[in-house]
Amino acid sequence: MLKGSTLKALDVRIMRRYIESSWQQQQQQIGKRHYMNGIQRSFITFNDFRNKNRSYTKKELVGYSMQDMYRVVSDVSNYYKFVPYVKKSHVHSVDTSGGGNGFKADLIVGFPPLNEAYTSRVTLEPPGLVRSECHDGRLFNYLLNEWRFSPGLKDIPNSCVLDFRVAFEFKSLLHSNIANLFFDLICDQMENAFILEVERRSGPPSIRSHVLKSKRR
Secondary structure, three states: OOOOOOOOHHHHHHHHHHHHHHHHHHHHHOOOOOOOOOOOOOOOOHHHHHOOEEEEEEEEEEOOOHHHHHHHHOOHHHHHHHOOOEEEEEEEEEEOOOOOEEEEEEEEEEEOOEEEEEEEEEEEEOOOEEEEEEOOOOOEEEEEEEEEEEEOOOOOOOOEEEEEEEEEEEOOHHHHHHHHHHHHHHHHHHHHHHHHHHHHHHOOOOOOOEEEEEEEO
16 A cells, blocks of 8 residues: 555445446436447456556447537536536636637546546547646546547438547556556446437437447556
């Protein structure tokens, strides 16, 4: 156990119950969401527990337009209302110079017993890209969330292909090992939360979602 850490076995059990409970609630909401291809889960190896880097990528065909998806993902100021584990999301330092636009945002994320406050630089290229980067977190050396949207099926305008990527490096190997237990679950919850919010704002999808590719390392 690292000096100063409050992460004990009991804390891990609390985290697990908290995350699994949240996931079950979300699954009830997305019960009508189906996939042609299930996500292939990676086996946890010994090397996973020696690695402070984590990444997750997913390509998915969804029944919403690029604009529908972009509007929700770029709405960072309201993340605290619908994104799991986000307790606060405040946008400031808006920059509209150049071809695209962007801003900085203060966020607090956490689940018992962890809470992390950090500032992200968000880059926007409507309607195809939302990228959030942080290099000053207390728990990690860097954090990247990236969403890319491209046209979907030619005969279904309200569809698009989304490429979702999460990558980060923890400062602590202990925190990395804790996150390793819940990593896939948290990434799935995040992505599903955005789809649910798009559905809340835009109505039912035009087609069922199809997972085209996913990878965890």
